[in-house]
Amino acid sequence: MKRGTKRQPNNKGQIRIISGQWRGRKLPVLNAEGLRPTTDRTKETLFNWLMTDVRDAVCLDLFAGSGGLGFEALSRYASFVTFVEKDKHNASQLSENMKTLGVDPSKAEVVVTDALNATSKLSRQYDLVFLDPPFQKGLLPDAINALETQNLLADSALVYIECEVENALYTVPENWECIKHSASQQVDYRLYRINPK
Template structure:
């Protein structure tokens, strides 16, 4: 029996599947909706209990607010804001698959009040904003220490409206220093995470 002299091509191995996780919207129009997102290195969605506390803090100011979800990851914070009545949310993440996943979630929910962009946050904040934001979520990858630069760019770049609210999530022991004129309204800890809510003063000296 003759054998072919041509070498057989090795069979292509299927690409490994990215593990998926579930995001549950906990309040508002889409309360109880579960959305799948692909897990990625460094992705650390804000937990349900922290989100519940945060949005209780934000409740009086959320309806009709224009929001910015920086380092959006799974989009948990911005999607929760939209579900609870925010007028618009811009999601920003430098990981293209995460931005595409958020955009897919917006389409699935039939929501035209949000947009997801793939961009480096610190570079993106250097542009002049079309209008100021009412609420900003700042939850960067903990290992990169981006808080000082990010918060300062928000303040000096014209991104914040008068009395804008800024949510900041850090490691528990991180010595956060807010820009001049920001008032810390709330602070809580959950496990190894510390989360704070600031208000920007109407006028700064």
């Protein structure tokens, strides 16, 4: 697609699950404005980092979009995933993809609301959180703050943050320890472990 071409919301692309019980399965995603699925290469790096941490984890995909990270976690036997997505069309596609994969309804939920509003309504604590907000929207600082103030992080939780390189100077609480870090020309991604205060 040429740069600047307006995407039609009913056009579909796809994401691929790279490992686990649904390895190789492809899922349709809407070509919606601002939707930027994590690349396979980045996803592979991330889940190599998380190799021993995903199974049985309770996960939050806070800016779910295509759901690529949450579905990858479910494929690798996470115990539960909350997908938060404010666009109702994207959220509907997430629900359809759950049905396509045969996800047990007790293992996942789709919450249709703004990510920052969702944090005040979620009642679980999460072992693993994916923060991959739309670029150039300035959402990361508020999302980090919300995770802390709403007490959504379990003991020794892991938080993955993916953002544009030029906005990688965000601050995190003192007890967030960066344990993995990588970057491409455009994208910075880090994994934090939340230490007891």
